[in-house]
Amino acid sequence: xxxxxxxxxxxxxxxxxxxxxxxxxxxxxxxxxxxxxxxxxxxxxxxxxxxxxxxxxxxxxxxxxxxxxxxxxxxxxxxxxxxxxxxxxxxxxxxxxxxxxxxxxxxxxxxxxxxxxxxxxxxxxxxxxxxxxxxxxxxxxxxxxxxxxxxxxxxxxxxxxx
Amino acid sequence: xxxxxxxxxxxxxxxxxxxxxxxxxxxxxxxxxxxxxxxxxxxxxxxxxxxxxxxxxxxxxxxxxxxxxxxxxxxxxxxxxxxxxxxxxxxxxxxxxxxxxxxxxxxxxxxxxxxxxxxxxxxxxxxxxxxxxxxxxxxxxxxxxxxxxxxxxxxxxxxxxxxxxxxxxxxxxxxxxxxxxxxxxxxxxxxxxxxxxxxxxxxxxxxxxxxxxxxxxxxxxxxxxxxxxxxxxxxxxxxxxxxxxxxxxxxxxxxxxxxxxxxxxxxxxxxxxxxxxxxxxxxxxxxxxxxxxxxxxxxxxxxxxxxxxxxxxxxxxxxxxxxxxxxxxxxxxxxxxxxxxxxxxxxxxxxxxxxxxxxxxxxxxxxxxxxxxxxxxxxxxxxxxxxxxxxxxxxxxxxxxxxxxxxxx
Numbered sequence: 144x145x146x147x148x149x150x151x152x153x154x155x156x157x158x159x160x161x162x163x164x165x166x167x168x169x170x171x172x173x174x175x176x177x178x179x180x181x182x183x184x185x186x187x188x189x190x191x192x193x194x195x196x197x198x199x200x201x202x203x204x205x206x207x208x209x210x211x212x213x214x215x216x217x218x219x220x221x222x223x224x225x226x227x228x229x230x231x232x233x234x235x236x237x238x239x240x241x242x243x244x245x246x247x248x249x250x251x252x253x254x255x256x257x258x259x260x261x262x263x264x265x266x267x268x269x270x271x272x273x274x275x276x277x278x279x280x281x282x283x284x285x286x287x288x289x290x291x292x293x294x295x296x297x298x299x300x301x302x303x304x305x
Numbered sequence: 306x307x308x309x310x311x312x313x314x315x316x317x318x319x320x321x322x323x324x325x326x327x328x329x330x331x332x333x334x335x336x337x338x339x340x341x342x343x344x345x346x347x348x349x350x351x352x353x354x355x356x357x358x359x360x361x362x363x364x365x366x367x368x369x370x371x372x373x374x375x376x377x378x379x380x381x382x383x384x385x386x387x388x389x390x391x392x393x394x395x396x397x398x399x400x401x402x403x404x405x406x407x408x409x410x411x412x413x414x415x416x417x418x419x420x421x422x423x424x425x426x427x428x429x430x431x432x433x434x435x436x437x438x439x440x441x442x443x444x445x446x447x448x449x450x451x452x453x454x455x456x457x458x459x460x461x462x463x464x465x466x467x468x469x470x471x472x473x474x475x476x477x478x479x480x481x482x483x484x485x486x487x488x489x490x491x492x493x494x495x496x497x498x499x500x501x502x503x504x505x506x507x508x509x510x511x512x513x514x515x516x517x518x519x520x521x522x523x524x525x526x527x528x529x530x531x532x533x534x535x536x537x538x539x540x541x542x543x544x545x546x547x548x549x550x551x552x553x554x555x556x557x558x559x560x561x562x563x564x565x566x567x568x569x570x571x572x573x574x575x576x577x578x579x580x581x582x583x584x585x586x587x588x589x590x591x592x593x594x595x596x597x598x599x600x601x602x603x604x605x606x607x608x609x610x611x612x613x614x615x616x617x618x619x620x621x622x623x624x625x626x627x628x629x630x631x632x633x634x635x636x637x638x639x640x641x642x643x644x645x646x647x648x649x650x651x652x653x654x655x656x657x658x659x660x661x662x663x664x665x666x667x668x669x670x671x672x673x674x675x676x677x678x679x680x681x682x683x684x685x686x687x688x689x690x691x692x693x694x695x696x697x698x699x700x701x702x703x704x705x706x707x708x709x710x711x712x713x714x
Contacts (some may be wrong), residue, residue, distance in 0.1 A: 243313055243428050250317060266324035283337045295335060298450065
C-alpha cells in the first residue's frame with residue numbers, strides 16, 4: 144500500500160463527496176477493504192460510494208477522525224476519559240432524525256465501538272419514554288385486539304397502552 | 306443496506322432493546338405483538354439482554370414466620386426500591402415504597418418463600434407442621450408469572466433450601482438450568498453415640514448437617530457425601546454467591562458449602578458479639594460478587610467483605626457511627642445510640658435490625674419503620690411502617706432480595 148495516500152474520497156448515497164483520512168477509515172472493515180482496493184487498482188479515479196446519506200456520513204466520519212488516533216496507537220486513561228466525555232456530547236442528537244441512521248450506518252460499516260455507543264444511547268433514551276412515544280418514534284401501530292389488551296392488563300396490572 | 310423507514314429493522318431493534326433495563330422493558334410489552342413476542346418468549350433475546358444489562362436489585366420480599374407455632378403465615382409483602390431511584394432523580398421523596406401483597410397469587414397454593422436468585426424464587430406450599438410434613442416445592446419467576454412444580458417432599462422446619470441459578474454460567478438458550486441445595490439438620494440419637502459424633506475437641510454434638518442437591522436437568526435429588534459436624538443452628542436464609550452457599554448461624558459463624566467440590570466449612574464472622582453492649586443483629590448479603598457481613602452495634606453500622614474464603618479473612622469496607630447516621634437523617638432518627646444500647650422494652654425486637662442486604666442496599670428496621678439505605682450513595686429512604694408488612698411483629702422474618710427478570714421457565 145502506498146504510504147503517500149493520507150486521505151481517500153468517498154461518495155455518500157446522496158452523491159456528495161467526502162474526504163476521510165486513511166487512519167480514520169481503518170475503524171471500519173468495509174472502508175478498509177475499499178481503501179486497499181483503491182490503492183492497489185490502476186484506475187484510481189473511481190470514487191467509491193458508501194450507502195449512507197450525507198447527513199449521517201458527516202457524523203460517522205467525525206466519530207472516526209476523533210477515535211482514530213486512539214484506536215491506532217492505544218491511549219492513556221486520561222485520553223480514554225476525555226474520549227468518553229466527547230462520546231456523550233457527540234451522542235446528543237435527535238433519536239429519529241439521526242441517531243437511528245448512525246446506528247444502522249455503524250452496523251453496515253462494521254464499526255463496533257460506534258454501534259455499541261449508538262445502541263446504548265438509544266436504549267437510555269427509551270428508558271424515559273411512554274408506550275405512545277415509542278410507538279410514534281418507531282412508527283408502530285397498536286396491533287393488539289381489545290381482548291388481548293384486556294388479558295395483558297390482567298397479567299401486568301401496571302401496564303399502560305398509551 | 307436496508308432502507309431507512311425512520312425506524313429500525315428487527316436486528317437493530319433487538320440490539321437496542323437488549324440494553325434497556327428490565328423494569329422499563331416490561332412496559333414495552335404493550336407496544337405491539339412483535340415487541341411482546343421479543344420481550345416475553347424469545348430465549349435468544351433474553352440471553353443477549355442478560356449479557357448487555359446489569360442485574361440490579363428491584364426490591365425485597367418479606368414474610369413472617371412463627372418460631373414456635375407449627376403454622377405458616379401466608380401473608381407475603383413485596384416492596385420495590387424505586388423510591389431510592391426517585392429520590393436520586395430529585396423527584397418526590399416523601400412517598401413510601403408501594404407494597405404489593407399479590408406477588409405470588411399466580412401460584413396454585415399459598416406459599417412460603419425460601420430462596421431468591423437472579424430473578425427466580427423457590428417457594429414451598431403452606432402447611433401445618435407435624436414434622437416432617439409433605440410440602441410441594443415451586444420454582445417461579447414472579448415477573449412473567451411462570452412456574453414449575455418440583456413435586457412433594459418431606460420437609461421439616463429445621464432445614465433450609467437455597468436456589469442456585471446462574472444465567473451467566475449456564476446460558477438459557479434452550480432451557481433454564483437451576484439447582485437447589487437442601488441443608489438438613491440431623492439430630493444425633495444419644496444411645497447410638499459414636500466417637501465421630503464429637504467434634505475435634507471431643508465435645509459432644511447434638512446434631513450435624515447434611516447436604517442434598519437437586520438438578521433441574523436430571524430432576525433428581527442427590528445426597529452429597531459431605532457431612533458437617535457443627536453445633537450451631539441456621540438463623541436466616543442461605544445465599545448463593547459464585548458457586549458457594551452461605552448460611553449465617555446463631556453462633557456468630559457462617560456455614561458454607563462449595564458446590565464444586567461439595568465441601569463444607571464453618572467460618573467465623575469478623576467480630577464476636579460479646580464485644581458489644583447492645584445485643585446486635587447481623588445479616589449477610591452479596592455486593593459485587595463478594596460476601597458481606599453487616600452488623601449494627603452501639604458503635605455504628607459495619608460492613609465487612611470476605612476477602613479470603615479459606616482463611617476467613619475479613620476486611621472492613623464501610624463503617625458509619627450511629628451519631629452520623631442520625632445527623633445525616635434528622636427527619637428519621639433521634640437518640641439512635643441510646644435506643645440501640647437500651648433496646649426496646651420488648652424482649653425480642655431490636656431497635657435497629659438489618660433485615661437484608663444486596664448490591665449495596667440495606668433493608669433495615671428501626672423501631673417500627675423500615676428503611677432502604679443505599680450505602681454507596683449514602684442515601685436513606687423510608688420504605689414503609691412495619692405494620693404494612695407484618696401483622697404479628699415477629700422477630701427474624703424471611704427477607705429475600707429480588708431482581709426483576711425476563712428469564713423463562
